[in-house]
Amino acid sequence: MTEKQEAVIGVVTASDRASAGVYEDISGPAIAAYFEKVLTTPFRIERRLIPDGFESVRDTLIELADNFGCDLVVTTGGTGPSPRDLTPEATLAAAPRELPGFGELMRKVSLAQTPTAILSRQLAAHRGKCLVINLPGKPAAIELCLDAVMPAVPYCLDLIGAAYIETDPARVVAFRPKGK
Ligand SMILES: Nc1ncnc2c1ncn2[C@@H]1O[C@H](COP(=O)(O)OP(=O)(O)OP(=O)(O)O)[C@@H](O)[C@H]1O
Numbered sequence: 001m002t003e004k005q006e007a008v009i010g011v012v013t014a015s016d017r018a019s020a021g022v023y024e025d026i027s028g029p030a031i032a033a034y035f036e037k038v039l040t041t042p043f044r045i046e047r048r049l050i051p052d053g054f055e056s057v058r059d060t061l062i063e064l065a066d067n068f069g070c071d072l073v074v075t076t077g078g079t080g081p082s083p084r085d086l087t088p089e090a091t092l093a094a095a096p097r098e099l100p101g102f103g104e105l106m107r108k109v110s111l112a113q114t115p116t117a118i119l120s121r122q123l124a125a126h127r128g129k130c131l132v133i134n135l136p137g138k139p140a141a142i143e144l145c146l147d148a149v150m151p152a153v154p155y156c157l158d159l160i161g162a163a164y165i166e167t168d169p170a171r172v173v174a175f176r177p178k179g180k
């Protein structure tokens with residue numbers, strides 16, 4: 001296995017209002033803080049705070065994957081049914097190979113928190129060696145959704161040829177089949 005020294009993790013907040021300064025972006029920093037807590041292998045974060053919209057999100061994801069070498073990009077916001085909520089469409093335009101289990105599981109755990117969880121069209125997909133995971137905009141969704149999918153993320157990154165990452169087992173028990 002070729003191990004890269006440092007994983008690169010993109011954190012993208014898609015929100016018209018947070019990007020215009022109407023309210024403070026809490027969800028983007030919460031994602032970065034989550035990885036600080038959970039990962040034990042070296043990584044750095046690339047943060048972006050952008051307006052909602054198909055092109056803004058698609059182009060940001062492509063830039064993070066292709067020019068910044070991101071192994072993983074986590075987005076927040078723009079997953080709902082409002083006309084400007086276009087993060088899932090933009091994600092599939094940038095990363096055409098969907099991993100449907102991620103969206104299914106995140107909606108399932110979110111339903112325990114709120115009945116409106118079914119309004120989120122959040123998904124995960126990969127662009128070559130870069131995995132993209134959508135989260136809802138609400139700060140309360142961040143840790144809940146990431147806790148649900150993180151056990152499978154390190155092995156997923158192995159399979160797509162991205163960086164090798166490890167989690168603190170006291171926080172997240174990551175699953176890698178034996179011998180991998
Ligand atoms: N990045 C964020 N940081 C903090 N709070 C947020 C964020 N995104 C959403 N929220 C909160 O969730 C509420 C509902 O968010 P909504 O789904 O309308 O956001 P959005 O469509 O992602 O963003 P916007 O409407 O600003 O473009 C917001 O009013 C705000 O209180």
Ligand SMILES: Nc1nc2c(c(=O)[nH]1)N[C@H]1C(S)=C(S)[C@@H](COP(=O)(O)O)O[C@H]1N2
Nearest residue numbers: 077078079080110116117120136137138141
């Ligand atoms: N865990 C969790 N999931 C959630 C929510 C939440 O508060 N917690 N909010 C829901 C709501 S109200 C909406 S409209 C959708 C989409 O939100 P977004 O457009 O900000 O991505 O996510 C849903 N999923």
